[in-house]
Amino acid sequence: MSIASEHIDRLLPQTQCRQCGYQGCSPYAQALSRGEAAINLCTPGGATVIRDLAQLLNVPVLPPADPLKAEQPKAIAVIDEAECIGCTACIKACPVDAILGATKQMHTVISNECSGCELCIEPCPVDCISMQPVQEHWLPRARQLAEKPQDERFAAATQANARFQHRTARLQRLQCEKEQQLHARQQKTAIAATPTTKSASSINPAALIAKAMAKAQTQQLQRRVPDNQDSFQQQQIAKAQEQASYRRAMRDLQYGSEQQKADALVWLRLYKQQRESQQ
Structure with missing residues (x-):
């Protein structure tokens, strides 16, 4: 990291929120030091950080890139x-x-x-x-x-x-x-696969095949339980997601914008139809 980007990084809030479009405060500081980014992208920093960055880099002060978010x-x-x-x-x-x-x-x-x-x-x-x-x-x-x-x-x-x-x-x-x-x-695994001093004539191909088949059958039986567990987990996640969507629709219906209320009403009607068809 260059000296310039270190100075810039010290002015940033270090929340690592990525709202600036970079993968953290340090990458954003490096982009600023190279002149590849605007000084008004740090939403958590707001006007304070913009002003300090402008003074450090000797550039004009800019309004926040997302003024609504910055005012929250x-x-x-x-x-x-x-x-x-x-x-x-x-x-x-x-x-x-x-x-x-x-x-x-x-x-x-x-x-x-x-x-x-x-x-x-x-x-x-x-x-x-x-x-x-x-x-x-x-x-x-x-x-x-x-x-x-x-x-x-x-x-x-x-x-x-x-x-x-x-x-x-x-x-x-x-x-x-x-x-x-x-x-x-x-x-x-490499050590286990290293050939031993046994001669080729002492190896029994039939025994090796039988051992491999037995191991494959054991692994197949062991996989059945995790498969069932995965299916159960997916069902639980799907159920929780449906409940979350219902809560979100009820919230939008009461507190959302007109468009959100309309969308929530449509979703709730479809949800009710699906529930009635399952009974």
């Missing part, structure tokens, strides 16, 4: 724990490890560590994650103590970046361990 209050993710199916999709998407949970177990958001990036919403298969507005001007809320209010911005960015770097290191460590295990298995 900061918000953190909240999981409807009663509807969560424990798929871990949101955990994998969170760039700052602010979601706790395990496979088939309820997930919850660490509210003080959430950076409000919204990356967990789209991958959720049952639409059980929403954004809750908060009063803070900068996220995450677990920022380091700042002596002055104007320093809260950089304290929050430092906290978010520390969480992001910790997650990156953890994923790299897990990937390294996975590669080591794979290499060990490959070596074991």
Whole structure:
């Protein structure tokens, strides 16, 4: 990373939200240092970051690229724990490890560590994650103590970046361990396949064929149970998705725009017809 991009990166909020169109704050800073990106793409940073970037890069101040989004209050993710199916999709998407949970177990958001990036919403298969507005001007809320209010911005960015770097290191460590295990298995397989000192005449082809057939039959029997489990899991996910769509339609019918209300009414009618036909 060049010196220029490092200076730029320090001005960004480090939420890693990708709303600028890049895969994080550092790639956006690098694009700015090369003159390949506009200074008004950071939605979480808003006018403050735009102004500082303009001063640093000696370019004119621009209005936010998404003014409506920039004017909205900061918000953190909240999981409807009663509807969560424990798929871990949101955990994998969170760039700052602010979601706790395990496979088939309820997930919850660490509210003080959430950076409000919204990356967990789209991958959720049952639409059980929403954004809750908060009063803070900068996220995450677990920022380091700042002596002055104007320093809260950089304290929050430092906290978010520390969480992001910790997650990156953890994923790299897990990937390294996975590669080591794979290499060990490959070596074991290679050793097992190494020809022994036995002569070709001592090998019994019929016995080898019988052993291979028995192993194939065992594997086929073992696969039946996971197949049934996968089918059951798919049914559960489909049921949860249908419930999520019903809740969303009811919400739009009550609080949505005219178009959303019309679409929700059409969906609910079709839903009622399908339910009646199944009875």
